[in-house]
Amino acid sequence: MQSKHHSSHHSSITMSMRDKEKYIETFSFPYCEEATKYQTVAKIGQGTFGEVFKARDINNPKKFVAMKKVLMDNEKEGFPITALREIRILQLLKHDNVVNLIEICRTKASLHNRYRSTFYLVFDFCEHDLAGLLSNVNVKFSLGEIKKVMQQLLNGLYYIHFNKILHRDMKAANVLITKGGILKLADFGLARAFSTSKTGVPNRFTNRVVTLWYRPPELLLGDRNYGPPVDLWGAGCIMAEMWTRSPIMQGNSEQQQLTLISQLCGSINPTSWPGVEKLDMYNNMELPQEQKRKVKERLRPYMKDPWAVDLLDKLLTLDPSKRLDADGALNHDFFWTDPMPVDLSKMLATHTQSMFEFLAPARRATQVNRHHSMPRPSASSVQDGGYQDRVF
Numbered sequence: 374m375q376s377k378h379h380s381s382h383h384s385s386i387t388m389s390m391r392d393k394e395k396y397i398e399t400f401s402f403p404y405c406e407e408a409t410k411y412q413t414v415a416k417i418g419q420g421t422f423g424e425v426f427k428a429r430d431i432n433n434p435k436k437f438v439a440m441k442k443v444l445m446d447n448e449k450e451g452f453p454i455t456a457l458r459e460i461r462i463l464q465l466l467k468h469d470n471v472v473n474l475i476e477i478c479r480t481k482a483s484l485h486n487r488y489r490s491t492f493y494l495v496f497d498f499c500e501h502d503l504a505g506l507l508s509n510v511n512v513k514f515s516l517g518e519i520k521k522v523m524q525q526l527l528n529g530l531y532y533i534h535f536n537k538i539l540h541r542d543m544k545a546a547n548v549l550i551t552k553g554g555i556l557k558l559a560d561f562g563l564a565r566a567f568s569t570s571k572t573g574v575p576n577r578f579t580n581r582v583v584t585l586w587y588r589p590p591e592l593l594l595g596d597r598n599y600g601p602p603v604d605l606w607g608a609g610c611i612m613a614e615m616w617t618r619s620p621i622m623q624g625n626s627e628q629q630q631l632t633l634i635s636q637l638c639g640s641i642n643p644t645s646w647p648g649v650e651k652l653d654m655y656n657n658m659e660l661p662q663e664q665k666r667k668v669k670e671r672l673r674p675y676m677k678d679p680w681a682v683d684l685l686d687k688l689l690t691l692d693p694s695k696r697l698d699a700d701g702a703l704n705h706d707f708f709w710t711d712p713m714p715v716d717l718s719k720m721l722a723t724h725t726q727s728m729f730e731f732l733a734p735a736r737r738a739t740q741v742n743r744h745h746s747m748p749r750p751s752a753s754s755v756q757d758g759g760y761q762d763r764v765f
């Protein structure tokens with residue numbers, strides 16, 4: 374044992390540099406095809422964690438895919454753990470309303486890339502993302518179509534939560550829609566598995582998740598034992614956006630986000646939310662009191678439909694334990710009253726161009742940093758802690 378170990382170690386150090394390069398160059402990864410089987414067509418996304426390209430399958434020219442580059446920059450060696458987590462989760466989730474991961478592929482290592490392969494997550498291509506669609510004034514959703522979007526979004530959430538996965542980055546840019554009108558939850562880069570601790574030992578998840586504008590109050594107050602309700606808050610924000618066409622609460626700091634939430638959803642205190650006083654940041658944040666809840670009143674002019682307003686009100690519930698879950702939302706009368714949900718493909722057929730947030734004329738002013746304490750570099754004035762006029 375000892376000597377064998379010694380001799381193999383010996384042979385590896387005597388392998389010449391050139392031999393090593395040759396070994397790496399010709400190494401054939403099992404279950405990992407070469408990226409050359411795809412031909413890039415256009416860049417369609419630029420996330421914090423890398424670029425996304427539309428590409429064509431060379432062996433099947435009618436087939437398009439999206440290739441998300443795995444960023445290796447800050448890795449000294451090895452495959453990034455964050456990408457591994459995303460892949461593991463995507464391999465587990467197979468549902469019509471979740472983006473389909475086809476495979477992982479890689480470039481060949483060579484002198485040109487200093488013997489480092491680039492890896493890509495390869496997905497079925499979806500023609501649009503919701504942020505891109507909402508930023509285009511020519512795209513008009515009927516009430517039935519909005520219902521179809523929300524129903525599919527909630528179906529996706531129901532499925533991932535049932536499989537004990539939290540998405541943790543709900544926002545319109547992470548919701549894809551195919552030209553056939555099928556909605557797919559995407560971007561599992563921040564997702565994680567959860568279990569409801571039966572042992573009574575609370576979870577200690579990071580609360581540095583979810584893009585600021587879609588971040589629920591429990592995360593802003595430092596909760597680390599959160600669960601599926603974090604994604605339903607995001608679903609509520611997205612739902613309102615289907616009518617307002619821009620994010621409803623565009624804070625530029627965690628404090629301001631809490632202020633905006635209080636102004637819309639009412640004061641945060643132990644009356645509106647029993648137990649909130651136990652959250653870590655409860656005493657460190659300024660929580661405006663005497664704020665009336667105005668969700669219905671402020672959104673009614675946009676949404677009109679009373680069922681829609683009622684469902685939104687129940688999704689944007691401050692207390693996560695009282696917030697509607699995916700199942701409860703799917704059973705809401707909104708989805709079961711006329712007009713019933715309508716297939717989206719007809720409406721989408723009137724638009725021949727793909728719509729992505731990345732390609733849209735900067736509606737959101739920024740590609741907000743996903744960890745987001747970043748202030749928005751916009752001149753839009755916020756009158757001392759008050760509303761942003763411009764916002765919805």
Ligand SMILES: Nc1ncnc2c1ncn2[C@@H]1O[C@H](COP(=O)(O)OP(=O)(O)OP(=O)(O)O)[C@@H](O)[C@H]1O
Binds near residue numbers: 441559560731
């Ligand atoms: N399967 C797909 N089909 C079409 N477009 C896609 C697909 N996957 C991703 N995109 C586009 O690329 C964008 C970025 O992808 P994704 O959100 O997965 O990456 P990210 O780097 O995590 O992004 P961010 O950090 O901005 O959230 C999406 O918003 C969408 O516009």
Ligand SMILES: [Mg+2]
Binds near residue numbers: 546547560
């Ligand atoms: Mg994203």
